[in-house]
Amino acid sequence: MLTSFFNKIISQFISDREDKADMDSKTKTLLLNITNFLFFITVLAQGIISLIHENLILAAPLLILAIAFSINYYFSSRDEQDLRFQNVFLLILGLTFCFFIITGGSTGLDGYWSIFFPLLTITISGRKRGSYWALALFAFIIVYFILPIQPTGWMNTYTLEQKLFLSSSFILAFFVGYTFQFIRSEVFLEKDRQILESENQNRAQESLINKLSYQIRTPLNNITGILEMLENSVMSDQQRDYINTIHASTNNLVDVVNNLVFSSKTFSHDPENITSFNLYTTLNNTIRLFSAKPAHSRTRFNLSLSADIPTSITGNSIKIKQIFLNLINSILKNNDQSSKFITIEVSRLDSMPGKVELQFRIVTNMVVPTDKTRSDEGFYNHNDLVRINHSRIIDLLDLGITLKIVESEGRTFSILCDEEKTVFEFSSSFTEGQQSNSESRDQHKENTLQTHDKPGIDLKNANILLAEDNISNQQIIILYIKNAVKKIDVAFNGKEALEKFGHTKYDLVLMDIQMPIMDGLKATQKIREIEQSTNSHTPIIAVTANAFPEDKERCLATGMDDYISKPFQPDELLQLIKKHLS
Known part of the structure; x- marks a missing residue:
């Protein structure tokens, strides 16, 4: 007391x-x-x-x-x-x-x-x-x-004794203070060193996961593609059962890789991520990723947006999607109720012109165990206990990355728990009536295409260049599209792709990113430089195992028209090709 x-x-x-x-x-x-x-x-x-x-x-x-x-x-x-x-x-x-x-x-x-x-x-x-x-x-x-x-x-x-006592006491106090500050400085230096080492370890871990993701996604893409083709072939019931089992296991592995990469990546304030988007569509599509799975069929999702939120807002949609993917995944994983519900409420906090300040509130019937009785209550004040309990809940629900994303904008991520429900709250700022960087690029591409007035090309008559250094990947992609495309040329690196592009007219280019001699990004930049002098434009689609959000933005920033990450289904690639040929 x-x-x-x-x-x-x-x-x-x-x-x-x-x-x-x-x-x-x-x-x-x-x-x-x-x-x-x-x-x-x-x-x-x-x-x-x-x-x-x-x-x-x-x-x-x-x-x-x-x-x-x-x-x-x-x-x-x-x-x-x-x-x-x-x-x-x-x-x-x-x-x-x-x-x-x-x-x-x-x-x-x-x-x-x-x-x-x-x-x-x-x-x-x-x-x-x-x-x-x-x-x-x-x-x-x-x-x-x-x-x-x-x-x-x-x-x-x-007196002389008093003078000596005051002087010696002053000197002693000086050395005590200096020693105390020296030890304190060393402690903080050690803390800074540990933080730096931790940051280096995190960067090394992200780099390792990125490499592992790239290496895993390539064979996964080949496996899923072959399985898709086998499912369309004539098989016995027993063979089809085997194929379905392999396909289901492969899809689970794809989910594991996606979650691993996604959870290991922290949010970056990349200006290329600023886009104009529909908030309701973004949140609804995120919910559908979970509601479509049979395991979550007993979960009831509710989405409510206040009427004063604009249809189109400008901001980082990737950040919002990442927050809600992490939150919903954590809720579904930690909610032990037989019948679950997740309610998402979005309201506007202000009415300033051009600025959209939104409050996000996620309510669920999940019960989070909290440590209300502590033996060291006398050591901590009330605010300390609130922060400690909040940190424990964050750790329990594995929402550390979500907390960092929200706090990176200078906001507070709150978790309110009681015996019946748990409420998550945070806010974020957006703007309205502004054109994003990606929209500017899209508008530029649209104007370019309109200037060239390029007619649509039928898929079967298309001449496509595939830039891919891995022979197995070449064979799989060719296997995906060979029945639908008339002619496919192959380049083993960006330099060879650039040389072939200079001698042959192609209707579309499928470009890998990581290639020897010259990578796909550099090759794309060179192609765009050539096209500036010829007043032409050839669609370039990135086909890569790099799956981070900034990978897509980097591809689009260098002049590519679209992006597809491995693993993907054959139909996905064909539909993407048709989209840019038409």
């Missing part, structure tokens, strides 16, 4: 503005505010005692107090406390201690308060600057003690 009481008192010295600051900033702010408070109490007591004894000279600290706290209030009310504030505050504090040393204060022993000055300066300003401030006050003490000054009625008299 007593510990909790003191925790509440100490927590009052950290403002809400510092709640999300790093530990070093919190420590400095806490020490500064506590120092201010103790300084206020000490000087106020000195002033009151001096006024009672009608000693106007000793009442001067009241004036110093007013100046110090005026400056403190001005700078602490701003968003950041800069170096000027620290210097002014330490100067006033040092002058106050000088005043106490000279006068002795109301008790005659108040000069001994100065031994705390090195601890405060080194802690607040760091070892280097703090040491300068402490040594400046120590120099004043030595000079004052050495100079043959005759004490007057308002000046304090020190």
